[in-house]
Amino acid sequence: MMTAIQRILHQFWTEISSSLVPLMVFVTGVFTAIILGRLSKRLFMAAGIPDSVEGTTFERTVNRLGTSTTGILSWMVTLFVLALAVGLTLSIGGLLGTSYYAELLRGYLLRVFVAALVIIVGLILGDKVQVEIQNWLQDIKLTEVALIPPAAKYSILFVATLVALEELRIETLPLMIVLGGYILLLIVFGAIAFKDLLAAAAAGMYLIFLQPYTIGDTITVDEKRGIVQEVDLFTTYIESEGEEFILPNHIVMRDGIMRDR
Amino acid sequence: MTGVGGIVADLVADVDALFVFSPSGANFEEIRATVDVPVVVVDTENAVGAESFIELPLQFTDVREQIRFALEGGIDQELIDTGTMVLCAQRLFDDGLDSFTRVRAGEFSQTGIYDLFVNSRAEPSVIRAVLEVVIGLGKKGQKGKPVGALFVVGDAGKVMNKSRSLSYNPFEKSHVHVGDPIVDVMLKEFSRLDGAFVISDSGKIVSAYRYLEPATEGVDIPKGLGTRHMAAGAITRETNSIAIVLSESDGLVRAFSGGELIFELDPEAY
Numbered sequence: 001m002m003t004a005i006q007r008i009l010h011q012f013w014t015e016i017s018s019s020l021v022p023l024m025v026f027v028t029g030v031f032t033a034i035i036l037g038r039l040s041k042r043l044f045m046a047a048g049i050p051d052s053v054e055g056t057t058f059e060r061t062v063n064r065l066g067t068s069t070t071g072i073l074s075w076m077v078t079l080f081v082l083a084l085a086v087g088l089t090l091s092i093g094g095l096l097g098t099s100y101y102a103e104l105l106r107g108y109l110l111r112v113f114v115a116a117l118v119i120i121v122g123l124i125l126g127d128k129v130q131v132e133i134q135n136w137l138q139d140i141k142l143t144e145v146a147l148i149p150p151a152a153k154y155s156i157l158f159v160a161t162l163v164a165l166e167e168l169r170i171e172t173l174p175l176m177i178v179l180g181g182y183i184l185l186l187i188v189f190g191a192i193a194f195k196d197l198l199a200a201a202a203a204g205m206y207l208i209f210l211q212p213y214t215i216g217d218t219i220t221v222d223e224k225r226g227i228v229q230e231v232d233l234f235t236t237y238i239e240s241e242g243e244e245f246i247l248p249n250h251i252v253m254r255d256g257i258m259r260d261r
Numbered sequence: 262m263t264g265v266g267g268i269v270a271d272l273v274a275d276v277d278a279l280f281v282f283s284p285s286g287a288n289f290e291e292i293r294a295t296v297d298v299p300v301v302v303v304d305t306e307n308a309v310g311a312e313s314f315i316e317l318p319l320q321f322t323d324v325r326e327q328i329r330f331a332l333e334g335g336i337d338q339e340l341i342d343t344g345t346m347v348l349c350a351q352r353l354f355d356d357g358l359d360s361f362t363r364v365r366a367g368e369f370s371q372t373g374i375y376d377l378f379v380n381s382r383a384e385p386s387v388i389r390a391v392l393e394v395v396i397g398l399g400k401k402g403q404k405g406k407p408v409g410a411l412f413v414v415g416d417a418g419k420v421m422n423k424s425r426s427l428s429y430n431p432f433e434k435s436h437v438h439v440g441d442p443i444v445d446v447m448l449k450e451f452s453r454l455d456g457a458f459v460i461s462d463s464g465k466i467v468s469a470y471r472y473l474e475p476a477t478e479g480v481d482i483p484k485g486l487g488t489r490h491m492a493a494g495a496i497t498r499e500t501n502s503i504a505i506v507l508s509e510s511d512g513l514v515r516a517f518s519g520g521e522l523i524f525e526l527d528p529e530a531y
Contacts, residue, residue, distance in 0.1 A: 211434050215467045216421025227418035230461055237462075239418060 022089045029085020037078030044070040056127030058120070069124065073117075080113050115164040122160020126153040155182070196248060197234065203249035204233040213259055220258040221247055272363050276348040278341050280331050283320075283352060284309060292350075301340055303331040313340050318378045318389045319396075322530045324351065324362070332366050333375035343367030374524045377516060382501045383415035387464035390440035391505055394448055395514050399507050399528030401449075409509030410452045411489050413473070416502040417461035423499055424471040427456045431469055438464040457492070457504075475499040480520050493517045 044050075053059045053069045062072055087109075130153040137145050162179060165172045208231060213219050217228050219238065224247065226240030236252055238245045278299045281292060289309040292300055302311035305320060315334035321327035328349050335341040349362040378385050391412050402408050413420050431451060437444060439460055448458065456470035475495040482494045486508070493504035498520030506515045507528075515525040 208436065214433075215417045215461055215465070217418075218422075227422060229416070229418040230463055230465075232463065 022092045025092055026085055026089040029088060030082065033078045033081035033085060036081050037074045040077045041070055041074035044073055049073075053124050053128070055131060056124055058123040058127055069120070072120065076113065076116060080109070083109055111167050111169070115167040118160055118164045118167065122157055122164075126156040126160070129153060129156060196250065199250035200234045200248040203253040204231075204235075207231055207236065207249055207252065208233065213257060218260040220260070221245075221252050222255045225260075269361075272361060273348055275346065276363065277345045278335070278347050280315075280328075280335070280347055280349045281358065282327065282331070282349065284350075284358065285356070288358060299340065301331075301335060303327075303334070313338075315340075315375075316379075316385065318385065319392060323526075324353070324360075326524075326526070327351070328362060328364060329369045329372070330374055332364070332369060333371060333373075334379070336366060336371070337375050337379065341366045372523055373518060373521070374516075377503055377518045377523050381415055381503050381518065383460070383462045383503070384464065387439060387460065387462070388414055388503065388505075390464065391460060392514070392516075394439060394445060395505050395507050396526075396528040397445060398449060398452060399512055399514055407509055407512055408449075408452050408507065409489055410448075410507040411457040411473075411493055412460060412505045413457050413471075413493070413496055413502050414460045414505065415462050416500045417459050417465075417467045419500040420459050420473075420496060420502050421467065421471070423475050423496065424457065424459070424473045426468070427470040427472045428454065429470075432466045433468070435466070437466045439466060440464060457496075482517075482522055486515075490515065490517075490522075494520050494522070497521075 049070055050068065059069050062068060067075075130149040133149040133152055137148065158175075158179065162172055162175055165175070207213075211231075213228055213231075215228050215230065218226065219228055221236070221238065224238060224240075224245045226238035226243070226245060228236065229239045229244070230237040234249060236247045236249060238247060276298060278301060279292070279296055280301050280303055281289065283304045284292065284302060286309050289302065289311065299313065300311070301313040301315060302309060303315045303317060305317045307314045307316070315331050315338065317327070317330065321330065331349070332341070332347065335345075335347070336343065341347060343366050345366040347364055347366055349364060350358045351360050351362065352358050353360045378388055381388060391414050395410060395412060398408060398410055431447075437447070444466070451458075451469045454470055455472075457473050458469050459467040459471050461467050473492040473496045475492070476499065477491055477495040480491060480495045480498055482490050487510065490506055490508070493506045493515075494517045496502060497504050497517045503523075504517040506517070507513075508515065512528065513525050514528055516523045
């Protein structure tokens with residue numbers, strides 16, 4: 001009699017535990033997800049993310065959809081934890097093999113999460129850089145200059161996409177080659193275009209820190225004689241009667257300086 | 262109706278231009294949408310993105326000075342001429358525009374105050390920074406005692422050649438520019454000793470303790486001013502610099518350009 005009752009109780013307990021434990025895990029998981037979402041939102045707020053993304057296209061787009069960048073990020077955290085909870089529930093319930101769950105956790109889920117994060121950061125960073133460069137160039141009324149900010153933005157987006165695709169283990173070799181070519185072009189053109197500026201700046205460092213001549217000295221450089229009016233990173237201003245010479249600093253270094261005593 | 266509309270109508274009748282001083286963005290949008298005469302914004306910075314803009318070197322507290330500066334700026338930029346009737350909209354008390362002044366652009370004789378800031382050799386921001394330093398010095402003094410100071414701004418190479426050192430130059434091989442945060446304290450300390458500060462076109466402090474040796478012959482400054490002002494006037498006549506002087510005796514700040522006194526202001530009012 002006793003053993004029968006015990007057996008029934010035991011069976012009852014196993015039944016309960018096999019259905020209740022997954023349920024409890026699931027409910028706990030959902031709550032954890034929501035709480036973590038809220039907490040991360042506060043954390044993002046405290047980190048000043050709303051201020052730093054203000055005015056970017058991404059922020060404006062998600063605002064139109066009724067949320068914000070911090071909202072989206074915290075939603076992603078919530079979803080991620082939720083997916084973990086579902087996976088855990090299923091694996092405890094025996095519907096999903098534990099090894100599958102571990103694989104899911106370690107592998108794809110995390111990668112999707114990271115990829116999404118990279119894309120969002122890329123979008124925001126791209127917008128931010130575009131706005132900054134635009135502000136910086138706003139006084140230059142030259143049509144060609146307007147190409148630079150979007151170019152910078154799309155370069156950043158391109159790199160972010162590459163990283164995200166790489167994270168998802170999608171074949172990116174052709175895109176990598178494009179990126180490599182692009183960077184090579186930038187370096188080659190940059191080196192050619194900025195050759196003189198770089199040389200002048202390097203010479204300017206020397207002139208500024210060691211000051212072989214200073215404002216008020218009369219010097220002769222490259223057969224141009226006058227009073228030094230200003231020395232900055234790239235140029236030296238020499239003024240003589242009615243004439244002002246603006247000499248790139250590398251010329252000063254190359255030709256040498258004659259200082260009148 | 263209050264019945265004062267007629268007076269206001271007289272005030273605004275056939276004006277040729279509207280000068281708006283430090284408007285808020287909303288203010289400006291409204292004005293731009295409704296006003297048909299040319300609108301010029303006058304402010305310390307062009308925050309509203311107006312097409313016609315006159316930059317104030319500092320927020321004047323004296324309304325007359327402010328209007329005078331704006332009118333000179335307008336004439337200099339050829340936005341208006343001396344015959345233009347200008348309506349100035351300003352904020353005296355609260356946040357909104359609350360007072361209107363009707364003035365003919367040629368009302369004041371041209372003093373060159375606008376010219377001093379905008380068309381000097383030195384950059385306007387540098388002159389502005391020096392003026393701020395001098396006003397700060399004038400307000401606080403050195404440990405409560407009034408100090409005098411003389412800043413020669415721009416054309417530093419020539420100024421250095423027309424002056425000699427009174428003492429070891431504390432700014433030699435330094436890279437300090439006016440407007441750097443530490444500068445206020447440094448200048449305050451160095452103003453204890455005699456001599457002028459020399460500042461380059463880009464704002465670099467070239468030297469302190471300079472004894473200026475320009476020819477003072479023919480320099481005409483108002484009677485009652487001392488040698489510091491005389492030196493300031495004379496150096497600006499001999500070089501393309503400007504000089505900003507803080508008087509030790511009356512505490513006023515005066516600016517010289519081309520050997521002439523351009524303006525004077527009381528630092529206590531700022």
